[in-house]
Amino acid sequence: xxxxxxxxxxxxxxxxxxxxxxxxxxxxxxxxxxxxxxxxxxxxxxxxxxxxxxxxxxxxxxxxxxxxxxxxxxxxxxxxxxxxxxxxxxxxxxxxxxxxxxxxxxxxxxxxxxxxxxxxxxxxxxxxxxxxxxxxxxxxxxxxxxxxxxxxxxxxxxxxxxxxxxxxxxxxxxxxxxxxxxxxxxxxxxxxxxxxxxxxxxxxxxxxxxxxxxxxxxxxxxxxxxxxxxxxxxxxxxxxxxxxxxxxxxxxxxxxxxxxxxxxxxxxxxxxxxxxxxxxxxxxxxxxxxxxxxxxxxxxxxxxxxxxxxxxxxxxxxxxxxxxxxxxxxxxxxx
Amino acid sequence: xxxxxxxxxxxxxxxxxxxxxxxxxxxxxxxxxxxxxxxxxxxxxxxxxxxxxxxxxxxxxxxxxxxxxxxxxxxxxxxxxxxxxxxxxxxxxxxxxxxxxxxxxxxxxxxxxxxxxxxxxxxxxxxxxxxxxxxxxxxxxxxxxxxxxxxxxxxxxxxxxxxxxxxxxxxxxxxxxxxxxxxxxxxxxxxxxxxxxxxxxxxxxxxxxxxxxxxxxxxxxxxxxxxxxxxxxxxxxxxxxxxxxxxxxxxxxxxxxxxxxxxxxxxxxxxxxxxxxxxxxxxxxxxxxxxxxxxxxxxxxxxxxxxxxxxxxxxxxxxxxxxxxxxxxxxxxxxxxxxxxxxxxxxxxxxxxxxxxxxxxxxxxxxxxxxxxxxxxxxxxxxxxxxxxxxxxxxxxxxxxxxxxxxxxx
Numbered sequence: 001x002x003x004x005x006x007x008x009x010x011x012x013x014x015x016x017x018x019x020x021x022x023x024x025x026x027x028x029x030x031x032x033x034x035x036x037x038x039x040x041x042x043x044x045x046x047x048x049x050x051x052x053x054x055x056x057x058x059x060x061x062x063x064x065x066x067x068x069x070x071x072x073x074x075x076x077x078x079x080x081x082x083x084x085x086x087x088x089x090x091x092x093x094x095x096x097x098x099x100x101x102x103x104x105x106x107x108x109x110x111x112x113x114x115x116x117x118x119x120x121x122x123x124x125x126x127x128x129x130x131x132x133x134x135x136x137x138x139x140x141x142x143x144x145x146x147x148x149x150x151x152x153x154x155x156x157x158x159x160x161x162x163x164x165x166x167x168x169x170x171x172x173x174x175x176x177x178x179x180x181x182x183x184x185x186x187x188x189x190x191x192x193x194x195x196x197x198x199x200x201x202x203x204x205x206x207x208x209x210x211x212x213x214x215x216x217x218x219x220x221x222x223x224x225x226x227x228x229x230x231x232x233x234x235x236x237x238x239x240x241x242x243x244x245x246x247x248x249x250x251x252x253x254x255x256x257x258x259x260x261x262x263x264x265x266x267x268x269x270x271x272x273x274x275x276x277x278x279x280x281x282x283x284x285x286x287x288x289x290x291x292x293x294x295x296x297x298x299x300x301x302x303x304x305x306x307x308x309x310x311x312x313x314x315x316x317x318x319x320x321x322x323x324x325x326x327x328x329x330x331x332x333x334x335x
Numbered sequence: 336x337x338x339x340x341x342x343x344x345x346x347x348x349x350x351x352x353x354x355x356x357x358x359x360x361x362x363x364x365x366x367x368x369x370x371x372x373x374x375x376x377x378x379x380x381x382x383x384x385x386x387x388x389x390x391x392x393x394x395x396x397x398x399x400x401x402x403x404x405x406x407x408x409x410x411x412x413x414x415x416x417x418x419x420x421x422x423x424x425x426x427x428x429x430x431x432x433x434x435x436x437x438x439x440x441x442x443x444x445x446x447x448x449x450x451x452x453x454x455x456x457x458x459x460x461x462x463x464x465x466x467x468x469x470x471x472x473x474x475x476x477x478x479x480x481x482x483x484x485x486x487x488x489x490x491x492x493x494x495x496x497x498x499x500x501x502x503x504x505x506x507x508x509x510x511x512x513x514x515x516x517x518x519x520x521x522x523x524x525x526x527x528x529x530x531x532x533x534x535x536x537x538x539x540x541x542x543x544x545x546x547x548x549x550x551x552x553x554x555x556x557x558x559x560x561x562x563x564x565x566x567x568x569x570x571x572x573x574x575x576x577x578x579x580x581x582x583x584x585x586x587x588x589x590x591x592x593x594x595x596x597x598x599x600x601x602x603x604x605x606x607x608x609x610x611x612x613x614x615x616x617x618x619x620x621x622x623x624x625x626x627x628x629x630x631x632x633x634x635x636x637x638x639x640x641x642x643x644x645x646x647x648x649x650x651x652x653x654x655x656x657x658x659x660x661x662x663x664x665x666x667x668x669x670x671x672x673x674x675x676x677x678x679x680x681x682x683x684x685x686x687x688x689x690x691x692x693x694x695x696x697x698x699x700x701x702x703x704x705x706x707x708x709x710x711x712x713x714x715x716x717x718x719x720x721x722x723x724x725x726x727x728x729x730x731x732x733x734x735x736x737x738x739x740x741x742x743x744x745x
Binding site: 063 | 463465495496497499500504506507508513514516518521522524525526527528529530531532533534535536542554555558559561562565727728729730733734735
């Protein structure tokens with residue numbers, strides 16, 4: 001399956017198992033979403049389970065919170081993460097706090113899916129990676145899958161979770177893995193082992209990272225598209241790096257991170273989002289708090305620049321394998 | 336060529352300010368009984384005029400007249416009067432408790448008691464309100480324990496919300512009262528979503544959204560109207576126009592629109608305007624809108640025309656922005672006095688019974704207050720545990736919160 005098919009399959013499986021799962025968003029109903037993730041669901045489950053919404057992110061998330069409080073399990077789509085800002089108040093002040101402020105009287109089992117990240121020449125309005133704006137908010141869980149198998153398992157877990165989950169889908173991965181080499185031919189998911197996705201129900205637990213490549217020299221912490229960039233850079237440099245795919249940013253699998261950095265003594269944090277106050281800052285702080293006496297070099301961050309996401313200069317902005325490769329050589333030589 | 340007249344910038348101003356004479360000459364008040372009552376399945380375009388009028392039942396003599404006279408028995412009206420009197424007494428005691436330092440903050444309902452007390456009686460037991468902070472009548476008229484309300488206000492060890500919320504931000508699912516956010520307007524759209532869920536599940540429950548005049552300017556209000564209109568959600572959209580958003584008069588949010596009710600018209604939502612200080616009219620209009628929703632006829636927007644006779648909150652002083660005696664000049668009077676007058680005129684009440692009831696309610700509220708204070712007040716006695724800070728952020732405590740809880744040592 002492609003990432004799109006895996007996400008669609010997760011929605012399909014969830015809707016079939018539980019009548020309370022409803023899916024809606026802009027262009028999501030009849031048409032099946034601009035990325036086709038909800039294609040066929042309206043035909044299969046009817047218009048009251050999968051429908052088109054007005055162009056109002058505030059309205060989509062606000063109504064979904066009401067539905068979740070009613071007892072449904074809404075899984076809504078925001079067309080691009082770049083468009084989530086009108087919904088931010090509803091997410092931060094309402095969805096995230098409902099259980100807390102009502103002492104568990106009302107809850108908000110809600111999933112908000114949104115395509116994230118760059119690599120598609122989307123310019124500043126179709127390329128942002130706002131994950132840190134969610135991980136900073138108490139009461140939310142934030143998930144970023146890197147492949148079809150995880151996307152399906154994590155999305156089913158998110159839908160079955162009793163609390164609001166932000167589900168960020170790296171849009172550059174929808175149709176194939178992408179290692180950052182934009183000048184090379186596009187590869188399809190079909191040849192990737194993690195595109196082997198079971199048809200039925202399974203879950204991938206939230207809060208558990210996975211080691212994509214074991215190594216001894218340095219730990220690379222990555223998620224989403226950057227997992228593929230990391231694996232490419234490791235292969236190209238020959239540096240024996242351990243690549244950890246975080247999968248869930250919050251709750252974070254600190255145990256896996258700390259064990260790896262304790263072993264390698266070096267750490268690079270990699271993300272597409274801007275540097276300052278990015279999620280990498282949190283990862284870097286945690287690594288120094290928990291692994292300080294194992295560190296043989298300062299933790300390095302390879303990220304997007306602190307600018308809006310540009311259009312024509314996309315590949316100057318994107319932290320691809322060349323930049324990561326330089327960082328890898330630098331960190332293994334540092335002492 | 337002559338140059339055009341320079342543009343000028345327009346900022347609306349209220350009719351009068353401190354030091355001036357209260358002036359409500361701009362508020363046009365139709366005679367009680369004069370506004371027609373359409374059938375609930377009327378098309379919205381046929382009642383556009385009702386968004387600009389005011390539905391009233393009680394006239395100056397306290398008689399109930401016209402097509403909107405509701406089917407409430409005298410006993411039910413006496414109960415309604417008691418609810419409003421209880422809310423007023425409760426407010427007075429809690430306002431005083433705040434001044435005595437027993438809590439940080441309080442918000443009174445003075446002058447607006449009829450809106451929430453009457454609405455609750457019109458609503459069914461399984462329906463859900465998404466209230467603002469000035470609808471405690473929804474709890475009192477639904478027999479929510481006064482002691483529990485007070486414990487919430489005191490943030491004490493018996494606080495149902497474990498000390499996490501600002502005073503008066505109650506929550507009780509069992510009583511059809513959604514957790515008050517404190518952020519304005521956000522819950523208006525959630526009510527629409529809750530109502531959509533009821534329709535998706537083919538249940539019979541309806542939702543009631545609540546908002547003040549000032550907050551209708553928020554985008555959430557407009558999103559709520561779009562979604563309610565598009566999906567014909569079974570929801571009653573309540574706008575309580577109490578004339579003042581803290582120090583800002585209602586004209587700042589209303590702008591060039593004739594009324595707040597008229598906001599519904601562009602969305603094809605039937606909109607009614609009602610005398611919010613008239614318990615009977617408020618009940619009758621609420622009942623009409625609730626019936627529409629229940630019959631799957633979709634949303635209704637109601638504007639309750641009322642007046643915030645007290646301060647916005649214990650942190651506010653209205654004498655700084657409006658004439659001192661403005662509330663006494665409010666042309667729709669006081670809801671408690673008007674219902675009392677009606678019951679006396681109908682022979683179902685007397686000044687003597689009213690006085691007795693006042694004393695009885697005061698005794699009940701004081702007894703509840705004593706009981707609540709035995710569980711502590713904000714700065715003394717029993718209080719929620721520091722452990723409660725970390726509970727309910729998520730259903731299960733995640734590892735990072737477990738570590739933080741260990742740091743605080745609880």
